[in-house]
Amino acid sequence: MATLSLKDVRKSYGSVQVLHGIDIELEDGGFLVLLGPSGCGKSTLLNIIAGLDETSSGDIVIGGRSVSNLPPKDRNIAMVFQSYALYPTMSVERNIGFGLEMRGTSVDRRREAVARAADMLQVTHLLDRKPANLSGGQRQRVAMGRAIVRDPDLFLFDEPLSNLDAKLRVEMRTEIKRLHERLGTSIVYVTHDQIEAMTLATKVAVMKGGYIQQLADPRTIYERPANMFVAGFIGSPAMNFLRGRLGRGKSGWQFMAKDICLNLGRSKEKLEEQEVILGVRPEEFKVVHHDIAAAFHGKIDVVEPTGPDTMLTSLIGGQSVIARVGPRFAGRYGDDVSFTVDPTSVNLFDPQTKLRITW
Amino acid sequence: MRRVSMTSNSRRHPFSSLGEISETRYWVYLLLLPSLLLLFLVVAYPTIYGFVISVREMRLTRPGLNGWVGMKHYISMMSDRVFWISLKNTAIWVAAAVMIEMTLGFIAAVALNRNLPGTRLFGVLILLPYFLPNVVAGHMWALLLDPRLGVINDILVRLGFLSSYKAWFADPNTALAATILVEAWHGFPFFALLFLAGLKGIPEDLYKAAAVDGAGSFTKFKLITVPMLKTVITAAVILRVISLVNSPDLLLVLTGGGPGNSTQVLSLYAFQTAYRDFNFGYAGALSVVMFFILMVFATIYIRLSRITKE
Numbered sequence: 110m111a112t113l114s115l116k117d118v119r120k121s122y123g124s125v126q127v128l129h130g131i132d133i134e135l136e137d138g139g140f141l142v143l144l145g146p147s148g149c150g151k152s153t154l155l156n157i158i159a160g161l162d163e164t165s166s167g168d169i170v171i172g173g174r175s176v177s178n179l180p181p182k183d184r185n186i187a188m189v190f191q192s193y194a195l196y197p198t199m200s201v202e203r204n205i206g207f208g209l210e211m212r213g214t215s216v217d218r219r220r221e222a223v224a225r226a227a228d229m230l231q232v233t234h235l236l237d238r239k240p241a242n243l244s245g246g247q248r249q250r251v252a253m254g255r256a257i258v259r260d261p262d263l264f265l266f267d268e269p270l271s272n273l274d275a276k277l278r279v280e281m282r283t284e285i286k287r288l289h290e291r292l293g294t295s296i297v298y299v300t301h302d303q304i305e306a307m308t309l310a311t312k313v314a315v316m317k318g319g320y321i322q323q324l325a326d327p328r329t330i331y332e333r334p335a336n337m338f339v340a341g342f343i344g345s346p347a348m349n350f351l352r353g354r355l356g357r358g359k360s361g362w363q364f365m366a367k368d369i370c371l372n373l374g375r376s377k378e379k380l381e382e383q384e385v386i387l388g389v390r391p392e393e394f395k396v397v398h399h400d401i402a403a404a405f406h407g408k409i410d411v412v413e414p415t416g417p418d419t420m421l422t423s424l425i426g427g428q429s430v431i432a433r434v435g436p437r438f439a440g441r442y443g444d445d446v447s448f449t450v451d452p453t454s455v456n457l458f459d460p461q462t463k464l465r466i467t468w
Numbered sequence: 469m470r471r472v473s474m475t476s477n478s479r480r481h482p483f484s485s486l487g488e489i490s491e492t493r494y495w496v497y498l499l500l501l502p503s504l505l506l507l508f509l510v511v512a513y514p515t516i517y518g519f520v521i522s523v524r525e526m527r528l529t530r531p532g533l534n535g536w537v538g539m540k541h542y543i544s545m546m547s548d549r550v551f552w553i554s555l556k557n558t559a560i561w562v563a564a565a566v567m568i569e570m571t572l573g574f575i576a577a578v579a580l581n582r583n584l585p586g587t588r589l590f591g592v593l594i595l596l597p598y599f600l601p602n603v604v605a606g607h608m609w610a611l612l613l614d615p616r617l618g619v620i621n622d623i624l625v626r627l628g629f630l631s632s633y634k635a636w637f638a639d640p641n642t643a644l645a646a647t648i649l650v651e652a653w654h655g656f657p658f659f660a661l662l663f664l665a666g667l668k669g670i671p672e673d674l675y676k677a678a679a680v681d682g683a684g685s686f687t688k689f690k691l692i693t694v695p696m697l698k699t700v701i702t703a704a705v706i707l708r709v710i711s712l713v714n715s716p717d718l719l720l721v722l723t724g725g726g727p728g729n730s731t732q733v734l735s736l737y738a739f740q741t742a743y744r745d746f747n748f749g750y751a752g753a754l755s756v757v758m759f760f761i762l763m764v765f766a767t768i769y770i771r772l773s774r775i776t777k778e
Contacts, residue, residue, distance in 0.1 A: 194671065196678075
């Protein structure tokens with residue numbers, strides 16, 4: 110168990126800079142998820158933490174010890190790869206114990222440690238098999254077994270669930286969370302799946318273009334995204350962005366656009382009158398019937414029931430909006446629809462800088 | 469019900485009986501028949517003909533003797549000194565050439581797999597020897613190693629390794645070794661190419677995982693590279709051994725089997741027996757022996773590499 114700190118980590122390949130001064134602090138026992146679209150530099154950053162790739166500048170400190178100049182094997186980390194990277198010619202048992210074997214652990218202690226890890230991951234009955242004879246989920250478990258058997262300071266996961274089918278992915282996600290709670294080891298986890306980030310992380314670093322866009326706990330990332338990229342990347346369906354104007358009304362600040370007039374409340378003195386973009390999560394829209402006081406008035410465009418809830422696409426003053434409404438919603442195409450929104454749940458963004466306006 | 473209606477249709481449509489066959493399991497064999505026939509014509513017939521020749525006398529110089537002789541050629545082969553020398557030389561020639569080619573090919577493949585700047589050009593350069601026909605390569609090396617004009621002799625003398633020019637192919641002590649080196653030069657790109665393809669197929673993650681686990685370069689090589697290349701190695705060795713055993717062309721150009729049979733190999737011996745002595749029966753018997761040696765070799769080799777895999 111250990112803390113991790115990245116201090117101004119930079120990386121370039123030739124003249125192409127792929128990481129621009131990454132600063133991250135992860136507490137002992139924390140679960141850091143590096144989240145971003147492909148090509149954002151998250152896997153490079155993970156490889157750099159592992160020592161599989163060198164930094165161009167900056168420092169990596171694991172458990173108070175600078176490891177920037179150490180080879181991977183001396184960093185006391187364990188890694189789980191997207192492709193699992195099991196050694197095809199070795200049995201499951203040797204695969205799991207290979208790290209210990211390389212470190213000269215005695216056969217007896219190795220066997221004991223492998224048995225314990227195998228038991229924890231329920232792969233004891235597979236120990237004699239070769240990786241080729243395992244299913245995807247079993248390989249995933251073995252790859253995790255190989256990581257936990259060494260009891261490292263830090264686990265690194267590189268998109269470990271991307272090669273699994275949807276059902277198995279959910280199962281293994283739970284498994285990873287359980288493992289983390291049980292072992293308490295710090296984890297750095299790379300993914301492009303925001304659900305994984307939300308469910309697993311204690312801290313999420315949303316990355317794009319080699320920059321960290323926001324580093325915060327999942328709740329904050331979801332509710333108070335630092336900019337429009339983070340706001341649009343997290344959440345499915347994505348946050349609605351509505352163009353409009355911020356103005357002063359009778360009861361305080363108001364967001365105004367065609368068919369929209371949302372009171373933001375009184376005590377927001379930091380704002381100024383300007384063009385803004387209003388960000389509203391789909392689940393924040395509440396359908397109201399014939400309420401003149403409702404903030405949003407539009408027409409239903411598409412109704413998509415998904416089972417637990419219904420996705421309702423409406424046109425409000427020419428802007429398309431997706432709302433997540435109850436499963437028994439009865440409207441249909443062309444009907445008038447009105448919504449209210451809790452003003453404390455919305456975010457305002459500057460249309461020029463795309464940054465969130467704090468208030 | 470459907471079956472009944474189909475048979476009633478068959479009287480009207482000429483192809484509907486074909487349609488019925490296409491529903492049965494015999495359809496597969498019917499579709500395979502044309503290619504089977506072709507294979508028989510170009511593969512099976514010549515092979516069988518070779519076997520038939522080997523139990524006949526067939527001398528163009530003495531047509532009166534022609535006819536069935538049974539195992540005569542095989543029996544006289546047992547007491548044929550040149551056959552045994554050729555067999556020994558074939559073994560040495562093939563084993564040594566394959567070893568050298570495999571080593572060079574592997575080094576070249578690893579170097580090319582690094583993706584350093586210039587490796588693409590280097591890749592083409594490395595393949596050049598393989599593009600040359602054996603006969604051209606043979607003549608080229610004959611000139612390079614020529615006892616009077618050879619540039620290699622000149623270089624070795626100037627560097628002080630030799631006191632005077634050496635006739636590499638005329639000395640029974642150096643002839644076989646010299647031809648093996650020429651063959652290795654000519655053949656190593658074959659291994660380089662196949663190994664390179666094999667190396668490209670090894671997932672990078674395996675090496676990363678091994679690095680995290682603490683494996684050094686040698687361990688990575690032994691536990692990842694070699695096992696992952698095993699199939700490629702097996703296939704390459706079999707293909708190369710077959711082509712080496714069967715091709716007399718380089719030796720024909722460089723030494724003609726001499727001096728004094730010191731570079732005589734089975735393929736060349738069979739070739740000369742057929743086209744110099746016009747003794748096709750005996751040459752056929754030699755070829756049949758080569759055929760079986762190769763078959764036994766391939767079987768044992770494949771089996772061995774499977775056993776070590778488990």
